[in-house]
Amino acid sequence: MARPGLHKVEFETSGNHFLMEQISVFLQSYSIQMNRFENHRHIVRLAVPIILANASAPLLGLADTATIGQTGHAADLGAIALATLVFSFVYWGFSFLRMGTTGFMAQAAGASNKKEVITVAYRSVLLGLAIGVTLILLQFFIGKLALWLMSASDEVKALVMDYFYIRIWGAPATLMTYAILGSLIGLSWTKELLWVQLLLNGTNIALNILFVLGAGLGIKGIALGTLIAEWIAFFYAGHLLIRNLNIRDLWQQFRDHWQQIINKAKLLAVFKVNTDIMLRTLALLSGFAWFADQGAKLGDTTLAANHVLLQFVSLSAFFLDGFAHVSEMLSGKAIGANDKDGFIKQFRHSTQLAGITAVVLALGIIVFSPFTIGLLTKDADVQKVAMEHAVYAGIYILLSFVAFQLDGVFIGATKSKEMRNSTLISFIILVGVGTVMMQYYGNAGLWISFVVYVVARGIFLGLYVPKIMRESF
Numbered sequence: 393m394a395r396p397g398l399h400k401v402e403f404e405t406s407g408n409h410f411l412m413e414q415i416s417v418f419l420q421s422y423s424i425q426m427n428r429f430e431n432h433r434h435i436v437r438l439a440v441p442i443i444l445a446n447a448s449a450p451l452l453g454l455a456d457t458a459t460i461g462q463t464g465h466a467a468d469l470g471a472i473a474l475a476t477l478v479f480s481f482v483y484w485g486f487s488f489l490r491m492g493t494t495g496f497m498a499q500a501a502g503a504s505n506k507k508e509v510i511t512v513a514y515r516s517v518l519l520g521l522a523i524g525v526t527l528i529l530l531q532f533f534i535g536k537l538a539l540w541l542m543s544a545s546d547e548v549k550a551l552v553m554d555y556f557y558i559r560i561w562g563a564p565a566t567l568m569t570y571a572i573l574g575s576l577i578g579l580s581w582t583k584e585l586l587w588v589q590l591l592l593n594g595t596n597i598a599l600n601i602l603f604v605l606g607a608g609l610g611i612k613g614i615a616l617g618t619l620i621a622e623w624i625a626f627f628y629a630g631h632l633l634i635r636n637l638n639i640r641d642l643w644q645q646f647r648d649h650w651q652q653i654i655n656k657a658k659l660l661a662v663f664k665v666n667t668d669i670m671l672r673t674l675a676l677l678s679g680f681a682w683f684a685d686q687g688a689k690l691g692d693t694t695l696a697a698n699h700v701l702l703q704f705v706s707l708s709a710f711f712l713d714g715f716a717h718v719s720e721m722l723s724g725k726a727i728g729a730n731d732k733d734g735f736i737k738q739f740r741h742s743t744q745l746a747g748i749t750a751v752v753l754a755l756g757i758i759v760f761s762p763f764t765i766g767l768l769t770k771d772a773d774v775q776k777v778a779m780e781h782a783v784y785a786g787i788y789i790l791l792s793f794v795a796f797q798l799d800g801v802f803i804g805a806t807k808s809k810e811m812r813n814s815t816l817i818s819f820i821i822l823v824g825v826g827t828v829m830m831q832y833y834g835n836a837g838l839w840i841s842f843v844v845y846v847v848a849r850g851i852f853l854g855l856y857v858p859k860i861m862r863e864s865f
Contacts, residue, residue, distance in 0.1 A: 435718050435742050441582040443714035445589035459604045460614060468611055471551035475611070478538045478556060482527070482563075484677065488669035489520050489570040490577075491720075492662065495806035497578025498724025502731070509579070510637060510645060511652040515662065516571035517630075518653070524564025531560045551611050558615035562622035569622070572629040580721050581636060588629045596621035661806075668808030675815040679822055679845055686826060686838050694835050697777035700768045701785040708753045708789040712796040715746035719800030727805055732865040739801060746793040754790035758783055777835070784839035791843065794850035802853065805860050814852035821848045 460468050493516040500508035527534065535556050539549055569588070576585045596618055603613030639645050652658070680702075687698040719742045726735035757764075761782035765775050802811045822845035829837030 431737065431741050432745060435715070435722075435738075435745055438580060438582050438718045438721070439714035439742075439745070441586035442577075442717045443711055445586045446710040446713055448589055448593050459600050460611060467545065467547045467551060470548045471555065471611055472614065474542060474548065475552045475555040475559075475615075478552070479559060482534070483566060483570075484673060485670060486520075486523055486567055487570065487673055488666040489516060489523075489567055490574040491669050491803050492516070492666045492806070492808070493571050493574025494578040494717075494720045495665070495724050495803050496662070497575045498721045498804050499728035499806065501579050502725030502728025504729075507649070507652070510639065511649045511658075512578075513572075513575050513633060513637070514646060514649055515653045515658070516574060517568050519662070519666075520567035520569075520571040521564050524567040527563040528560060531557065534560075555611050555615040558612060559619050562619040565622040565626035569626045569629050572626070572633050575633055576629070577717055577721055578724060579636070580725075581632075582717070584629075584632045584636070588625055588632065591628055592621055592625035595624050665806050665808040668812040669803075672808070672812040672815045675812070675819045679815075679819050682819075682823060682826070683838065683842055686830060687835065690830075690835050690838070693771075693773045693777055696769065696771065696774045697781065698835070698838075700765055700774065700778045701781060703768060704757050704764070704782075704785050705788060705792075708750070708757075708792070709796075711749050711753060712746055712793050715742050715749065715793075716796040716800035718742050719746075719797050720804040722804070723801045724804030724806075727864045730865060732861070735861075735865070739797070742800075743793070743797045746797050750790050750793035754786040757789060758786035761786075781835060781839055784836070784843060788839070788843050788846055791850070792846045795846050795853065798850060798853035798857070801857070801860070805864055807856070807860055807863075810853065810856040810859070814849055814856070817852055818845055818848040821845065 460472055493512065496512045496516075497509060500512055535553055538556065539553070542549060542552070569592075573585055573588065576582070576588075599617030599620055600614050603609045603617050607613060609616065634642065646653075684695070684698065684702075688695045719739060722738035722742065723735055726732075726738060761779055765778045765782065769775060769778070799811065802808070822841055825844050826838055826841030829841050831837070833840065
């Protein structure tokens with residue numbers, strides 16, 4: 393005879409068992425979903441420090457302007473603008489020290505070749521030192537050339553030279569730091585990259601305030617503060633690299649790796665990659681310069697409106713560049729490890745995140761342009777023209793992530809010739825399409841050609857991807 397309540401107990405027990413099974417199934421499913429996006433979270437963790445480091449750079453220019461603006465006159469402000477432009481152009485030309493180093497370092501790390509990792513670091517830093525010393529030796533000729541190219545008053549030119557002949561002594565530090573930053577990115581040490589950038593900009597701002605507002609040195613104080621900050625950042629970056637690579641005796645390591653550092657085949661590969669990247673960078677700068685120059689031909693109002701919209705394009709680059717840098721390091725490591733599946737996976741995931749970011753940025757620019765444009769200019773005519781063309785800036789940002797991501801892949805693969813060719817061809821297309829479109833659609837035509845330019849960069853790079861896959865794996 394069954395006891396009262398027995399069936400109820402059995403029912404509750406079986407019911408609890410069923411509930412536990414459902415909970416277990418849900419937790420397993422949730423765990424699988426979380427694991428599915430674990431690599432995406434890893435990519436974001438790598439990208440965020442780079443984005444923050446990029447975003448901190450404009451603060452320095454603002455601080456310089458604000459500091460000199462408290463004590464100087466219009467000539468001082470104009471001189472700061474031109475002087476920093478001179479160094480931006482010079483250093484941009486040698487940005488291959490960062491990009492070229494990243495690819496070689498990532499491949500060495502992917503192959504777990506500690507000796508090659510150390511060799512790449514030494515070779516890149518020594519190359520930066522050699523170029524920096526050469527710039528110091530040629531400073532008189534560089535200064536004269538800069539003066540010849542300037543359309544400024546004699547007072548402004550004199551102030552520019554005061555700045556130039558002080559800051560030029562930081563060239564070796566800056567270029568060697570480029571090489572170290574390339575090493576840090578190639579090794580996926582992006583947090584260290586952020587600390588270096590924050591130290592550089594923070595020290596620079598503090599010293600500029602001290603020398604300009606405290607000591608009254610004017611534009612020379614700005615140059616001196618920047619010079620000291622550049623050397624401090626170099627020594628700190630070097631310390632981080634040495635510590636993380638566990639190098640105990642720099643001189644002994646240098647002697648042990650000397651034959652590999654000066655290996656003829658390796659040096660030729662480095663010079664080939666760096667030369668291609670330099671030409672690619674010049675072509676890229678030429679594209680933006682041509683766009684600005686054509687806008688100037690349409691009048692001051694259009695020039696100013698395009699400049700405002702380009703600030704949004706530059707802002708978006710901080711974010712998209714973060715994922716492009718991650719693409720550099722991860723694709724390079726996959727190639728070094730001969731991991732084709734890993735290469736495809738990392739490229740797909742980083743591109744997905746870059747694409748989502750581009751969509752958010754583009755929508756933000758288009759939707760909030762009436763407010764954000766008003767923050768950058770109070771001129772009603774400039775605001776009107778900028779708002780009329782904001783949608784083109786949004787479309788440019790939306791479609792640009794493909795070129796950013798593929799640039800990262802090619803840098804990681806050290807396939808610089810393809811990058812060079814793609815950028816040169818795209819520049820020719822920009823000039824051709826822009827010249828025609830402007831005749832019919834004015835500034836709208838100019839922006840359409842600019843969108844075509846960035847799309848062409850992505851398409852031509854994409855056409856080379858199968859070749860990379862064949863040669864790398």
